Amino acid sequence: DTEVTQTPKHLVMGMTNKKSLKCEQHMGHRAMYWYKQKAKKPPELMFVYSYEKLSINESVPSRFSPECPNSSLLNLHLHALQPEDSALYLCASSQGIRDRFRSYEQYFGPGTRLTVT
Amino acid sequence: AQRVTQPEKLLSVFKGAPVELKCNYSYSGSPELFWYVQYSRQRLQLLLRHISRESIKGFTADLNKGETSFHLKKPFAQEEDSAMYYCALRKGAQKLVFGQGTRLTINP
Numbered sequence: 001d002t003e004v005t006q007t008p009k010h011l012v013m014g015m016t017n018k019k020s021l022k023c024e025q026h027m028g029h030r031a032m033y034w035y036k037q038k039a040k041k042p043p044e045l046m047f048v049y050s051y052e053k054l055s056i057n058e059s060v061p062s063r064f065s066p067e068c069p070n071s072s073l074l075n076l077h078l079h080a081l082q083p084e085d086s087a088l089y090l091c092a093s094s095q096g097i098r099d100r101f102r103s104y105e106q107y108f109g110p111g112t113r114l115t116v117t
Numbered sequence: 118a119q120r121v122t123q124p125e126k127l128l129s130v131f132k133g134a135p136v137e138l139k140c141n142y143s144y145s146g147s148p149e150l151f152w153y154v155q156y157s158r159q160r161l162q163l164l165l166r167h168i169s170r171e172s173i174k175g176f177t178a179d180l181n182k183g184e185t186s187f188h189l190k191k192p193f194a195q196e197e198d199s200a201m202y203y204c205a206l207r208k209g210a211q212k213l214v215f216g217q218g219t220r221l222t223i224n225p
Contacts, residue, residue, distance in 0.1 A: 004160075031211065042203055042215035043161070056211055090161065098210040103149060103168060106213065108161040 002027060004109035006091050012115045015081060021112045023074040023091030031097050032074040033106065034066060035090040043090055049074060050097050081116045088113050119144045119208045121216035129222045130194050138189040138219045140178075140204030149207040150187040152178055153215070156200045164189075164202070174198070194223045 004025045013019045023032065031050045035043035048056035049068040057066075063085075065077040074091055088111040094104040122141045130136055142148055152164040165173045167180040167187060178189045187204060204216040 033211075042218055043213075044215075045212050048211045050211065058212075098149070098207060103166065103207070105163050105166075110160045 002107075004091055004093050004107050006089075006109040006112050008112055009110070010113045010115075012117060013078065013081065014117055015083070017081075018077070018079045020078065021076040021089055021091075021114070023076075023093075023109055024072055025093040025107070026072055027093065027095075027107070028071075029093035029095050029107070030071060031094045031104070032068065033092040033094075034074070034076055035092065035108075037088040037090055037111070039087075047076075048097075055097075078114075081114075083116050086114055086116045119206060119214055121204050121206050121214055123202075123204055123216035123219050125219045126217065127220050127222070129224060131224050132196055133193050136189075136191045136194045136198065136221065136223075138202050138204075138221065140187045140189065140216060142185050142187060142204075142206050144185075144206060144208075148180070148182075150178075150180060151205045151207070151213070152176070152187075152189050153203040153205055154200050155203070161203070196223045196225060199223045 007022045033048050034046040037043045046060045047066045052068045063080050067075040090111045091109040092106040094106045096104050120143045150167045154164045155161045176191045180187050199222050201220050203218045205213045208214050
């Protein structure tokens with residue numbers, strides 16, 4: 001399996017709902033990422049997990065809560081979102097993070113299109 | 118501040134014509150730059166990276182540190198090249214900073 005998968009493809013939720021986005025990869029990658037992409041804008045990094053530990057949080061509001069239960073799974077828990085949080089949420093993974101000797105390609109999933117009403 | 122600028126939001130060329138998508142960057146250290154492509158209804162994927170110095174699908178990009186540029190070029194455009202192209206800069210070990218993107222349309 002050489003793909004990053006994301007579920008669901010689409011999600012509509014109210015501002016009081018709690019929902020979760022799921023990302024999965026079986027490529028043995030040890031780094032996983034969440035990005036947010038608004039319409040006609042580039043992806044913006046939200047979180048990075050390296051070896052199942054949160055290594056970067058780009059000052060994301062606490063209504064977004066990431067979780068990495070194991071090396072293949074990455075979740076994004078959503079609670080009390082605002083309409084402006086509506087966007088395409090992309091997950092990515094890479095074999096590792098960049099070190100002195102190697103640079104690792106990030107592989108992206110197809111995204112979950114989230115609409116907050 | 119580390120920044121990537123793609124000055125053209127839209128670029129339209131005819132099939133068989135040369136293509137150049139511009140990318141300029143600002144970075145205080147030694148930059149690592151990438152081009153990502155997103156075809157219609159497909160996921161974002163890496164097209165090429167400057168450290169590989171490779172040609173993918175006929176595209177090349179050369180890092181010019183003097184001009185702080187990493188322009189993407191192809192001598193003869195094909196219709197299947199129509200897509201959204203993002204230039205990206207690696208910041209630190211883990212973060213990618215993307216430009217605003219250029220939508221390339223190849224006219225038959």
